Amino acid sequence: MGKVIVVTSGKGGVGKTTSTAALGAALAQRNEKVVVVDFDVGLRNLDLVMGAERRVVYDLVNVIQGDAKLPQALIRDKRLETLFLLPASQTRDKDNLTPEGVEQVINELKRYFDWVICDSPAGIERGATLAMRHADVAVVVTNPEVSSVRDSDRIIGLLDSKTLKAERGERMEKHLLLTRYDATRAERGDMLKVDDVLEILSIPLLGIIPESTDVLRASNIGAPVTLADARSAPAMAYFEAARRLAGEALPVSIPGEKRGLLSKIFTRRAA
Amino acid sequence: MTEVLTDSRSIRIKGRSFLAVVLSPDLPLDDWLARLDDLAKRSAGFFLGRPVVLDVTDLGLDRIQLKDLIASLGERNVSVMGVEGARPSAIGPGMPPALKGGRPAPDVEVTESEATLEAPQPAAAQPIITEAPRQTLQSLVIREPVRSGQSIVFTEGDVTVVGSVASGAEVIAGGSVHIYGALRGRAMAGAVGNAGARIFCRKLEAELVAIDGVYKMAEDLDPALLGQPVQLWLDGDAIIAEKLI
Numbered sequence: 001m002g003k004v005i006v007v008t009s010g011k012g013g014v015g016k017t018t019s020t021a022a023l024g025a026a027l028a029q030r031n032e033k034v035v036v037v038d039f040d041v042g043l044r045n046l047d048l049v050m051g052a053e054r055r056v057v058y059d060l061v062n063v064i065q066g067d068a069k070l071p072q073a074l075i076r077d078k079r080l081e082t083l084f085l086l087p088a089s090q091t092r093d094k095d096n097l098t099p100e101g102v103e104q105v106i107n108e109l110k111r112y113f114d115w116v117i118c119d120s121p122a123g124i125e126r127g128a129t130l131a132m133r134h135a136d137v138a139v140v141v142t143n144p145e146v147s148s149v150r151d152s153d154r155i156i157g158l159l160d161s162k163t164l165k166a167e168r169g170e171r172m173e174k175h176l177l178l179t180r181y182d183a184t185r186a187e188r189g190d191m192l193k194v195d196d197v198l199e200i201l202s203i204p205l206l207g208i209i210p211e212s213t214d215v216l217r218a219s220n221i222g223a224p225v226t227l228a229d230a231r232s233a234p235a236m237a238y239f240e241a242a243r244r245l246a247g248e249a250l251p252v253s254i255p256g257e258k259r260g261l262l263s264k265i266f267t268r269r270a271a
Numbered sequence: 272m273t274e275v276l277t278d279s280r281s282i283r284i285k286g287r288s289f290l291a292v293v294l295s296p297d298l299p300l301d302d303w304l305a306r307l308d309d310l311a312k313r314s315a316g317f318f319l320g321r322p323v324v325l326d327v328t329d330l331g332l333d334r335i336q337l338k339d340l341i342a343s344l345g346e347r348n349v350s351v352m353g354v355e356g357a358r359p360s361a362i363g364p365g366m367p368p369a370l371k372g373g374r375p376a377p378d379v380e381v382t383e384s385e386a387t388l389e390a391p392q393p394a395a396a397q398p399i400i401t402e403a404p405r406q407t408l409q410s411l412v413i414r415e416p417v418r419s420g421q422s423i424v425f426t427e428g429d430v431t432v433v434g435s436v437a438s439g440a441e442v443i444a445g446g447s448v449h450i451y452g453a454l455r456g457r458a459m460a461g462a463v464g465n466a467g468a469r470i471f472c473r474k475l476e477a478e479l480v481a482i483d484g485v486y487k488m489a490e491d492l493d494p495a496l497l498g499q500p501v502q503l504w505l506d507g508d509a510i511i512a513e514k515l516i
């Protein structure tokens with residue numbers, strides 16, 4: 001049985017879709033079978049970031065309503081043969097997602113894939129709660145700013161109460177993915193510090209993804225950043241995050257912190 | 272024109288709990304009223320001055336029937352302070368408000384001075400309470416952070432949080448509030464009237480603190496205390512905050 005991961009945040013535009021695609025492609029490059037599922041019905045985006053928008057025939061809502069079988073709706077990636085996309089509907093209403101339908105689809109996907117990665121819509125409404133409902137693991141995407149951290153905190157509360165795991169009295173595994181981290185702005189004190197975010201949210205850190213134009217460039221050519229330019233800083237950070245997700249214990253380095261560490265050493269010596 | 276507040280005292284908003292007598296009529300209502308009359312005859316004035324809640328769950332009364340029932344009770348000097356279990360459409364203007372969320376209290380017998388000894392007939396109103404039983408001190412321990420959007424309400428006693436209370440979260444306690452972490456949201460101690468309740472936290476970054484209905488907003492807090500371990504208590508009408516050593 002595969003693992004179901006929800007990529008969620010509360011706040012919009014923090015990098016959920018970017019992260020779903022990047023982590024999915026990173027895991028698939030380890031030869032594991034991965035499906036990324038777009039739950040953002042009405043505002044679908046994952047197909048664009050995956051470069052599959054012209055290949056969408058059937059979608060999640062079609063499968064739930066019985067208009068198509070699951071294999072008909074799955075789109076295999078052109079570059080990685082273990083990577084698949086289950087797109088969302090751009091035209092349907094999100095009320096077409098029923099809890100029973102979602103459960104059936106997720107259970108079926110779990111049988112075929114090692115990883116089922118669900119890209120949640122923003123907000124705390126139905127779409128977001130349905131996307132998290134069947135998850136085994138949550139990746140909470142947060143930007144180092146106050147409003148994003150607060151929304152993530154709210155989402156963590158929902159993960160601990162509104163999911164099947166929570167209702168069964170089990171613990172939902174939660175990881176923090178800090179994205180759009182800007183080292184120069186952090187140095188200037190314009191952003192929350194990593195330690196502060198970790199202290200507020202008190203969940204383990206999966207990785208820190210730097211703010212980078214490589215992300216936009218990748219999405220413009222319709223490729224997850226971990227496929228478009230595997231040597232770029234955000235791609236390397238996503239590769240490491242994927243390894244941690246798969247259970248490896250890797251220390252997290254803070255982008256641009258080398259100088260910070262050095263100056264810390266010097267102050268200690270002077271004192 | 273700008274409004275000028277001449278009196279700068281803040282308005283106190285308090286909760287208060289009363290033990291209400293709950294009357295749960297059964298059908299047919301005429302029979303039930305007859306039994307009530309019988310009880311009233313034997314313990315005259317029992318309902319005088321008591322808060323009475325009318326529980327009409329499962330009776331399926333419409334607005335007219337409910338109004339009649341309340342009027343019939345009024346004729347017997349039973350004044351209803353609230354109605355539980357009625358359809359929303361059955362409650363109209365001028366009628367007692369709908370209540371919900373009541374917690375059951377222990378049943379207490381009708382005392383002998385109020386009921387004559389030769390009254391074996393079961394009383395229609397079951398929990399008849401002459402004096403609130405002495406409350407035992409209670410406490411609620413939350414072992415995890417209280418997340419934004421969550422609300423912990425515990426009016427029976429103290430609340431202890433082993434973790435932080437997030438911005439946008441709140442803890443409301445009848446007794447004191449103890450937070451072994453940062454208080455970034457709201458904490459309200461003594462929420463049902465208890466001026467002796469206190470708030471303790473390991474790191475004060477609160478959005479609002481209140482004790483016994485007196486509150487302070489973030490900007491009213493001494494900036495020197497922000498980020499510090501602090502206890503807060505009430506001195507008259509003022510919240511005093513002091514660093515914990």
Ligand SMILES: Nc1ncnc2c1ncn2[C@@H]1O[C@H](COP(=O)(O)OP(=O)(O)OP(=O)(O)O)[C@@H](O)[C@H]1O
Nearest residue numbers: 012013014015016017018122180210211212215216
């Ligand atoms: N590390 C990064 N560096 C620079 N830009 C980024 C980074 N991560 C995401 N972005 C950009 O931020 C924007 C929002 O990203 P994305 O669509 O992944 O967010 P989302 O959380 O899925 O948004 P929504 O809530 O609308 O679904 C996109 O334009 C994306 O290219």
Ligand SMILES: [Mg+2]
Nearest residue numbers: 016017040045
């Ligand atoms: Mg998105």
